[in-house]
Amino acid sequence: MKIAIFGAGSIGVYIGGSLLASGAEVVLVGRARMRQQIAREGLLLTDLSGRSMQLAAVDVPYAETAAALADADLILVTVKSADTPAAATEIAAHAKPSALIVSLQNGVGNADTLRQALPGWTILGGMVPFNVAQMAGSRFHRATGGELVIEASPALRGWETVFRAAHLPLQESDEFPSMQWGKLLLNLNNSVNALSDLPLKAELSQRAYRRCLALLIEEALPLLRAAGIRPAKIARVGPQLLPTLLRLPDALFKRLAATMLQIDPEARSSMWDDLHNGRLSEVDYLNGAIVRLAESLGREAAANRRITALIHAAEGTTLRPLSGEVLYSALAGASQKEMV
Numbered sequence: 001m002k003i004a005i006f007g008a009g010s011i012g013v014y015i016g017g018s019l020l021a022s023g024a025e026v027v028l029v030g031r032a033r034m035r036q037q038i039a040r041e042g043l044l045l046t047d048l049s050g051r052s053m054q055l056a057a058v059d060v061p062y063a064e065t066a067a068a069l070a071d072a073d074l075i076l077v078t079v080k081s082a083d084t085p086a087a088a089t090e091i092a093a094h095a096k097p098s099a100l101i102v103s104l105q106n107g108v109g110n111a112d113t114l115r116q117a118l119p120g121w122t123i124l125g126g127m128v129p130f131n132v133a134q135m136a137g138s139r140f141h142r143a144t145g146g147e148l149v150i151e152a153s154p155a156l157r158g159w160e161t162v163f164r165a166a167h168l169p170l171q172e173s174d175e176f177p178s179m180q181w182g183k184l185l186l187n188l189n190n191s192v193n194a195l196s197d198l199p200l201k202a203e204l205s206q207r208a209y210r211r212c213l214a215l216l217i218e219e220a221l222p223l224l225r226a227a228g229i230r231p232a233k234i235a236r237v238g239p240q241l242l243p244t245l246l247r248l249p250d251a252l253f254k255r256l257a258a259t260m261l262q263i264d265p266e267a268r269s270s271m272w273d274d275l276h277n278g279r280l281s282e283v284d285y286l287n288g289a290i291v292r293l294a295e296s297l298g299r300e301a302a303a304n305r306r307i308t309a310l311i312h313a314a315e316g317t318t319l320r321p322l323s324g325e326v327l328y329s330a331l332a333g334a335s336q337k338e339m340v
């Protein structure tokens with residue numbers, strides 16, 4: 001039972017490394033720079049509970065080409081959303097048709113992109129609720145809590161034990177699209193976090209940034225309702241109550257939403273990672289998904305459109321942090337203009 005991780009970055013290395021440490025047969029497929037880092041420093045996997053696993057470089061099978069997918073029984077796709085079509089092409093060229101393919105990506109369309117490109121393969125959507133922070137010393141730190149959720153399927157039989165042994169229990173969901181949309185609402189914060197240039201915990205501790213997120217979620221909710229989508233509860237409270245919770249004054253928010261702030265103080269969103277590393281972001285698949293949903297309904301999502309544009313403007317430049325107040329007026333201004 002061999003597992004291939006397609007996309008050795010924060011999520012892929014943490015999950016692949018955890019599976020390896022538990023004795024599973026795993027190969028990581030990724031770029032040369034990650035291979036070189038692992039060759040130099042090995043891997044250290046840690047989590048919020050204090051668990052720590054060290055892997056020597058020789059114990060981490062690593063490939064730079066997708067030919068390594070050939071004998072995999074399970075392929076976990078952990079590339080960023082824009083790379084999914086290319087990943088699908090590589091899978092079609094190298095993987096065996098009996099391989100189970102699971103997308104462990106944010107956004108709501110990656111599993112469908114894989115399905116369209118890979119007819120005949122079994123493809124499941126997955127949701128990673130936790131954050132992984134890459135830290136000095138080749139340390140991959142799981143910086144928040146939560147369990148993996150995968151679209152319910154008989155194809156998962158046998159794999160549950162493998163993941164449980166790696167301290168990654170799988171929750172199966174019969175209502176996976178709801179889960180994905182629930183997660184997407186939380187991921188609307190990725191862009192806020194990236195523009196704040198702050199760690200998640202510091203950003204979410206400031207009401208001014210939480211008001212930005214509340215505005216983005218509040219704009220999305222009626223669109224989801226109109227489209228017949230019921231986003232699942234992923235956070236402390238259900239999606240409908242989130243904006244109210246987020247707008248509370250700091251002291252009250254810290255008391256009532258303590259679990260939402262149980263984040264390693266250094267952790268940042270994957271979109272901050274992208275901007276910081278000079279890569280294109282996933283914003284078109286997160287806030288952009290709300291903009292497209294609005295368009296499909298003949299409506300507008302001005303605040304999500306505005307923040308998508310702000311992220312695009314920041315891509316490839318040196319990040320100039322925006323205060324919560326400045327960002328809020330940009331987003332609220334966009335919404336008001338739309339109402340006039």
Ligand SMILES: NC(=O)C1=CN([C@@H]2O[C@H](COP(=O)(O)OP(=O)(O)OC[C@H]3O[C@@H](n4cnc5c(N)ncnc54)[C@H](OP(=O)(O)O)[C@@H]3O)[C@@H](O)[C@H]2O)C=CC1
Nearest residue numbers: 007008009010011030078079083105106128130131132270
């Ligand atoms: N980071 C986090 O905490 C979380 C991330 N997620 C989601 O998980 C997914 C993965 O995110 P994350 O781990 O942060 O992403 P990363 O960018 O850290 O990792 C993806 C890696 O895959 C590499 N890659 C892309 N295409 C190929 C290819 N064809 N062959 C080999 N390697 C390839 C990328 O290289 P290159 O950069 O050179 O293209 C990159 O190193 C995203 O959808 C993200 O939104 C979900 C929850 C939390």
Ligand SMILES: CC(C)(CO)C(=O)C(=O)O
Nearest residue numbers: 129130131268269270271
């Ligand atoms: C876990 C979370 C919500 C952290 O921001 C995330 O999904 C990301 O960084 O992409």
